[in-house]
Amino acid sequence: MCDGAMLDMASNLFASASRSMFGRVSSRASQTFLVPCESSRRAKYNPRYRNYLRIHWLLPGLWLLYALIAPSVLAQPLQKTVAMIGARSGASWPLWISKEAGLYAKYGLDVELVYAVHPAPIAAIISGHAAMTSAGSDPALLAAAKDPTLVILGGFMNKGSFAMIGSKTATEMKQLAGKKIGIGRVGDPPYHMAVSLLRKYGMTPRDVQWVSIGVDAAARAAALQTGQVDAALITAPAYFRLQSVGMPVLAVLLDHEDIYVSTYYLFRRDALTRERSTALAFIKAHAEAIKRFYDDKAFASGIMIKYGGTRNNDDADRVYDLFKKARVLEPIPYALKGSVDAVVERQGPELRGAELPRIIDNSLVDQLVREKYFESVFGASIRDQQQRRYAQAFRR
Numbered sequence: 001m002c003d004g005a006m007l008d009m010a011s012n013l014f015a016s017a018s019r020s021m022f023g024r025v026s027s028r029a030s031q032t033f034l035v036p037c038e039s040s041r042r043a044k045y046n047p048r049y050r051n052y053l054r055i056h057w058l059l060p061g062l063w064l065l066y067a068l069i070a071p072s073v074l075a076q077p078l079q080k081t082v083a084m085i086g087a088r089s090g091a092s093w094p095l096w097i098s099k100e101a102g103l104y105a106k107y108g109l110d111v112e113l114v115y116a117v118h119p120a121p122i123a124a125i126i127s128g129h130a131a132m133t134s135a136g137s138d139p140a141l142l143a144a145a146k147d148p149t150l151v152i153l154g155g156f157m158n159k160g161s162f163a164m165i166g167s168k169t170a171t172e173m174k175q176l177a178g179k180k181i182g183i184g185r186v187g188d189p190p191y192h193m194a195v196s197l198l199r200k201y202g203m204t205p206r207d208v209q210w211v212s213i214g215v216d217a218a219a220r221a222a223a224l225q226t227g228q229v230d231a232a233l234i235t236a237p238a239y240f241r242l243q244s245v246g247m248p249v250l251a252v253l254l255d256h257e258d259i260y261v262s263t264y265y266l267f268r269r270d271a272l273t274r275e276r277s278t279a280l281a282f283i284k285a286h287a288e289a290i291k292r293f294y295d296d297k298a299f300a301s302g303i304m305i306k307y308g309g310t311r312n313n314d315d316a317d318r319v320y321d322l323f324k325k326a327r328v329l330e331p332i333p334y335a336l337k338g339s340v341d342a343v344v345e346r347q348g349p350e351l352r353g354a355e356l357p358r359i360i361d362n363s364l365v366d367q368l369v370r371e372k373y374f375e376s377v378f379g380a381s382i383r384d385q386q387q388r389r390y391a392q393a394f395r396r
Helices: 003-022 027-031 037-042 047-074 090-100 120-127 137-146 189-200 217-225 238-244 276-295 297-307 313-326 337-351 363-370 373-378 380-392
Strands: 079-085 109-115 132-136 150-157 162-165 180-183 209-212 231-235 249-252 263-268
Touching (some): 079 276, 090 109, 120 132, 120 150, 120 263, 132 137, 137 150, 189 231, 217 231, 276 297, 373 380
Antiparallel strands (some): 150 263, 162 249
């Protein structure tokens, strides 16, 4: 085979490699490698042709070498970090889905999800052992009011799947006065939710006896069944099982639109500056996890079985249907003014004098709205909800 024919092959190889990397290569660029056999013979006597041939033999090899090594050279290692989970319930669905669906990795994060009971998740953020936690609105605001290193950067949930379950000694909400109510501990999210329900029925926290029996809903359910308490606030699906054995459902939080059961993003304050990209990665991953939740019931139910403690598909599907019908998970994760006002009302003196504009910062969500990120994820139909949430968001 003459040099020109071999160069023909090299030209084709170069064009093929170029197309694979850059989509296409112009015919003119390809033709520059087509040197006829006669020209190749003349190259023996012409230094200019010899250099021409050398260069054009070398280029295809360089392109192929680039194609082989570029992916490994350009690939960046994932940033290892920790996110704290304080509840094995639907409130943790976005975090679980982000992990299982590879959404954290999509945004450059290698996230270890760590479960711990209140107040350990918040303590992990303060100490720097974790980057973020999905915290209940009350403990998050109280912690950020006391520690200036903390900041709330939005929230993806404003409703909860809790129900107040009674017993033979308490079959209606109004019968709870003087009775024992099981909670994790005074100050945790179930406590504040129970207080909000009691106020709906004219009672204050002092009108009942609070019994600390563990944060996990299963522990509260067991205490209720064994008669240690007269009532307890239980999440789905645990309260489904109690209901199935005849225990009365006294009230369901989803029936009360004005009771905010919010979950906030709690970060260290450097998430606004040098760690901003990490915080944005978390928010994006969770937004896409929420999209996956609403689009893929089978996947979401499987996640609940794996992480949330549901015993079977029926329970998982029922929790899913409850969340989807009420649109519990928020596509546009603003911390809402109504939610903040509700916490301030519940906490009263504990938040008196707190600099709320310093504590709550919706600027990252604002940035994603300006960039039309949520529209790219959820489609143009999200615009109306996005505008409503923008108007309802807490502002400085």
